[in-house]
Amino acid sequence: MLLTDGELREQVGKLEGWKLESGAMVRKYMFSDFMKGIAFVDEVATISEAFDHHPHITINYKTVILRLATSEEDGIGITALDVREAHEFNEAFEKTR
Template sequence: MIMSAEEIQNELKNLPNWDNNEDRAIVREYKFSNYLDGIEFVKEVAAHAENVQHHPKITIDHTQVTISFTTVDQGGVTEKDFNAAKEVERLAEDVQ
């Protein structure tokens, strides 16, 4: 079920580095010391996404990786996106 703007803002309090993109996605930029660390992070995120069948939009720009989650079949942000974002936070800690 799609979350309301208020519900999204409340959930973002638990993920302070994530932003809301017009209630349609949650987004975070990660910075790495070098390109290959960012690629390693993306590989970890991709493996997790495949396991749970919930795939983010990933943009790689040298040492910056942007992750964006939305639940496409629901047309907005759901609890599934926040669960995935929390796992991505854990994965980032392992790489950084």
């Protein structure tokens, strides 16, 4: 079930670094070198497979941008699954950076 606007603002407000952008949750992660960013993307892939829910990933040298949204009957938006996954990505970032 898609989160309401109020739920969405509350949940994203609790997530360090994440913001709402065009109906999706977006976070830009910065790394000290390219290979640390790639190691992070590998962790993101593992987490995504476990959730069976995959973000859009953009890699630009030492920057990795993740975009999360869910397609449902009600349209495209953000669900509790997106929020839980974003928490996991933040934890992986802390371990990888």
